[in-house]
Amino acid sequence: MRSRITDVIFDLDGTLIDSAPSILACFANALARQGVQPALPLTEALIGPPLRETLQKLSGVEDEVQLGMMIDDFKQHYDSTGYKETVVFPGVDDMLHELKDAGLCLHIATNKRKRPTDLILSHLGWTGLFTSAYASDLRTPSFASKSIMLSALIQEKNVSPAQAVYVGDRSDDKFAAANNALGFIAAMWGYRDDDMFATNEQVVAAECAPQIVDAIERRFPL
Secondary structure, three states: OOOOOOEEEEOOEOOOEEOHHHHHHHHHHHHHHOOOOOOOOOOHHHOOOOHHHHHHHHHOOOOHHHHHHHHHHHHHHHHHOHHHHOEEOOOHHHHHHHHHHOOOEEEEEOOOOHHHHHHHHHHOOOHHHEEEEEOOOOOOOOOOOHHHHHHHHHHHOOOOHHHEEEEEOOHHHHHHHHHOOOEEEEEOOOOOOHHHHOOOOOOEEEOOOHHHHHHHHHHOOO
């Protein structure tokens, strides 16, 4: 591979894996156990932000005790069985191995919690592919934003922003990359939102997983 890129950082949900069906089922279960009707449609648009933020919007519940119970219900269901229903997007496994075999360092930066992130990586046989996996609750208090998470990863893993790229499927991924002077590749098969192309700036887009390798070589040359 001929590219100046040495590190590739990936979002997880909507970029490497399709976790929407299992996550939405866990949301529905958590609300039902508390007798709460969803305030928003249970669609892929909910996937991405941190769990507490999403459950609060989805339920409309302000009471911290009840919200905490819903969060606990979600975690228990997802961390025991839900995560096993994760589906890998087509071509992703081969793409990850190709990048790894080319000598690049691979990382995860996700708003998912650390426990299910590790469970999923182990379940898929991917643990050894990644140099690091940063999740929303890796620190206490949790990372306030994806931008702050990426900044921590860059500093702690000695990643050069000029030689790294972030791959994600939503506008918050794009903005987080820009805030850290990282190149960005949009995974067009994911849960992308309207703001992904809301500005006039060019977005390097990959329509399928193999195109990520091509984008790294063509758009981030030596």
